Amino acid sequence: FCLTPLTGATSPLMLSAILLEAALFYALLTVRTKSVVTTYLTALAASGSLWQAMHFGDFSANSYLLCFGGLGLAILIGHRVFTSAEDETTDISTAIGGVGHLMLSISGIGCILMTLNRLWMGGFQGGTILLQIGFIVAALLTALMQPNADLRRWYRVLAIGEAFAMFLLVTFGLDLEAWQKTEIFVTALGLGLLLAAHVGWAHEQDRRSDWVTTGLAFGSLLTVAPLMLGMLGQRFGFYHEATGWRFVHEIGGLTVALLLLGSGILCRLRATTLVGGIATLTYVATLLVFVRLPDQLQHMAVYMMIGGGIFFVVALLLSIYRDYLLALPERVRTGKGLFRVLTWR
Known part of the structure; x- marks a missing residue:
């Protein structure tokens, strides 16, 4: 059916099928030529196919970000786990990792922009908060997996940006x-x-x-x-x-x-x-x-009796622990017992 001429409105599902065929073609070409360019073209065509399929299914904006960000994280985890030390330096391996980084990073930035838009237009939304928490966890997890210092720094910045956007949404979006x-x-x-x-x-x-x-x-x-x-x-x-x-x-x-x-x-x-x-x-x-004291006990005489009892107990304790209290300044100065806390960092 893909060879049938299209007339009128184009179905998103039709475009998804065409892009999926293109992705399969570029994937086979990548296997044959080991080309970095075709690797990125495969990812681009596959992403477009998925995008059109989700558009046909009328998914929400949160679903787009969750799907593509999750795929990017899955690619990075799979690349980290299943790639050997010898294959890690090859061009194809680097390109696959780059695809994962692009998908996760673009989705994370999109989540920040969507949060700011919803803060401006609609206020607080619980689903957006959950999505941001997911991207914060994904960014921190990716930062822990990365041997590259620049990538670790980037994902930390992304996590901070997500947290700041979430903070703005919670602070100014809630009706407080x-x-x-x-x-x-x-x-x-x-x-x-x-x-x-x-x-x-x-x-x-x-x-x-x-x-x-x-x-x-x-x-x-x-x-x-x-x-x-x-x-x-x-x-x-x-x-x-x-x-x-x-x-x-x-x-x-x-x-x-x-x-x-x-x-x-x-x-x-x-x-x-x-x-x-x-x-x-x-x-x-x-x-x-x-x-809460009963009404019969809420009188000044009762409070005076309680105060006198407390004074008597305190005086009794002071007489019993007199030697300990006299040695207390020295214990504080030398950091002994409970006062070791004062010597900590």
Whole structure:
């Protein structure tokens, strides 16, 4: 049917079949001639055939990017796994890898541009966020597989671009109050500082970098402070939040605090350990706010009795641990026991 003259409107499925035949022709020619040019022509014709077939099936824009980006990643993984060291330097092998890089890179750039367009025209879309997360993972995975430093750098830049576009879509696309968008912005900024500081820390040699220390400290504070302040504001009644944002403060604050504390202990980093520990203690200590006394106990005399009891217990503990408390400044100075945290990076 491909030899039948076309009249009127051309079916996308017909064009897909013609391009598929062209792709098969160029593929056979590549096998025979080992030509780099025909390798790229094969990929171009096959991509056009797939494009027309998806157009005939009325797929969404997300599906195009997901399909071509996924194919590019699959080509790169297959090229990395199944190509031997001897074949890796051949022209055909390089061309196949180049096809994978082109497909993944063009799809990733297309995802960024589509995100900016949807931010301008339609606002937040959950499917776009999932697509961006997929491209971020694909870019980072490809960067880990690449022996070429320039390609590793490019895919890191692509991942950062995807993350920044996703951040813009979440921050300005959601129907939120100004303070909520500010909270997202500050938390994301803190996460970015933490990520950069951890990368710098991993590449440190014997000499410590001041910017790494600053990044760890400010990154930890900026990440957890907005969530903790929002949580404290809710618990002490400074404002009332009836939407799901309340759970962002409660669950998100605890999660970030525990992650900072755990990563700080594992990596022996002082700033993240201290900030995470203080945030976790604050979260646990302020749980007492949820304790509601009966109406009969809500009198000044009862509060005075509770205060006197607390004072008595504190005085008793001070008398028992007097020697330990007197030795505390020396333990802090020498970094013994729990205070070893103060000697960490």
